[in-house]
Structures are given as C-alpha cells and as structure tokens.
Amino acid sequence: MKTTVTHEADSGAVLSLTLPAQPVNVAVVRQAMTGLAESLEIDARILADINMAVTEACTNVILHAYSGREENGSVEVEVRPARRRVLVVVRDAGHGFLPRPMQRDTSWRLGLPLIAALADGVEVTGGPDGTGTEVRMTFDLP
Amino acid sequence: MRVGSAESGVNVLALEGEHDIYTAAKLRDKLVALIDAGPSLIVDLSETTFVDSSILGALLNARQQAIEAETGFAVCVSPAAEPAVRRIFEMTGLIETLPVLETLELASAAASAGPPANENNSDP
Numbered sequence: 001m002k003t004t005v006t007h008e009a010d011s012g013a014v015l016s017l018t019l020p021a022q023p024v025n026v027a028v029v030r031q032a033m034t035g036l037a038e039s040l041e042i043d044a045r046i047l048a049d050i051n052m053a054v055t056e057a058c059t060n061v062i063l064h065a066y067s068g069r070e071e072n073g074s075v076e077v078e079v080r081p082a083r084r085r086v087l088v089v090v091r092d093a094g095h096g097f098l099p100r101p102m103q104r105d106t107s108w109r110l111g112l113p114l115i116a117a118l119a120d121g122v123e124v125t126g127g128p129d130g131t132g133t134e135v136r137m138t139f140d141l142p
Numbered sequence: 143m144r145v146g147s148a149e150s151g152v153n154v155l156a157l158e159g160e161h162d163i164y165t166a167a168k169l170r171d172k173l174v175a176l177i178d179a180g181p182s183l184i185v186d187l188s189e190t191t192f193v194d195s196s197i198l199g200a201l202l203n204a205r206q207q208a209i210e211a212e213t214g215f216a217v218c219v220s221p222a223a224e225p226a227v228r229r230i231f232e233m234t235g236l237i238e239t240l241p242v243l244e245t246l247e248l249a250s251a252a253a254s255a256g257p258p259a260n261e262n263n264s265d266p
Contacts, residue, residue: 048226
C-alpha cells in the first residue's frame, strides 16, 4: 500500500492512495477518506455521500476493470480539495470502460447510477495514458 | 451476522457495522441458506453503519428467491439507524420494492403476509 498525504493550499492532491483492487481494501479507502474529511472539516453528510460514491467506484474497479485477467491490478484514489468543492478521482489500469451485457446473477448495475445521484458532477474517461478508466467525481461544499 | 427469531416464528438475520463487496458473498450465501430453510425472513440492518450496492444486490437476489420459493421476506431499517443506510434505499427506490420497514414488528407482519409483491416493473 502506498499512501501520500500532503497539505497544499491550492487544488493539488492531499490524498493519493494506491491499493490492490481487492474487496478488503474498499473499507481502507473509506477510512482514509473519513480521516481526511475530519482534517478538512467536511460536513458528515457530504462525507457520507463521498464514502458511498467512492465505494461504488472502487467496487466497479474490483468487479470489472481486470475481469478476465489472472490477477487484479491496483486501484488509485486521489482527493483534490478546492475552496468550494472537493474532487475525488478513482483510477484503474484495466481494459477500459466496456459495454457489457447485464450480469444479473451477482450485479444489479446500481453502482454508476448511485455515483451520478450522489456526486454534483461525474466524468468517466479513459486513463491519462490511454489504458484504464478514470472516474472523476466532484462534491460541492457549502 | 446473527440469526434470531421474531415472536411470530419469522427468522431474523441481524447485521452490524459496515457491509460492502468484502462481506457481500458471505451474506449472499447466508440468505440463500436461510430462505431455503423455509421460514419467512427479515434482514435487520438497523445496527449497520454502511451498506453499498453489493448488499442491495444480495437483498434483491434474496427477494427474488423468496418470491420463487413463496416465502415471506422483508428488510428492517429503524429510523434511528445511520442516515446513510436509509438513504441508499431511498435513492434507489427500494423501500417499497424489497420492502423496507421501520420496525421488526412491521417487517414481521410484512414477511408473515407472504412473499414480496412480484411487480412486472420491479427492476431497479
């Protein structure tokens, strides 16, 4: 596990986590997010929304990003606060965001709609180097 | 995760703490076994502090299994539970679908009344 925490006045990353994309690590991401929210004095209600959205984004990485491969890769979570909003980025190095038929036996595909409902803004793009997927979620602060 | 029994003979599976993709598989197995075993089932989430869409998926699968087995099924989330837990059910419109009731008594009455209503448009 690689963790970097810095404190910057501008909208640089104050938290950058890289973890194996394994189910056990989603709670680790929430714990890190909760600790950071306390130091940034983010309201409990907004933190609850961020934690739910970041959980869904990480779960998508675990379930889909590396499917068909022998080993799961990693999931990266980055938090960039600004004055009136906070940006949370969840990134993987998987095979990109592919259209898939419904897998109703284990997944009801609630993740992305939930993220869209919880965040004030969402962008899903390919990763910066052309592989993987990046989910950029913004949350407005009061 | 513990299993008890409500006064009316309905099984109650009570969960505590945080539940996500890490605990979802174990929960799915437990739900399948409990519905297979027969009596109507209540899943009590009042003491949970977090549930995600993996858990909603497990509950939706259990609801479907209960309909097929003609067994009662209901979820309980008390008004005193963590607001985020109640919120995910409200956001996804699953309060009526599952159904989600506020007390064990109400959940027990719903589960004793038979399987959840099988609406044609019940997909989330």
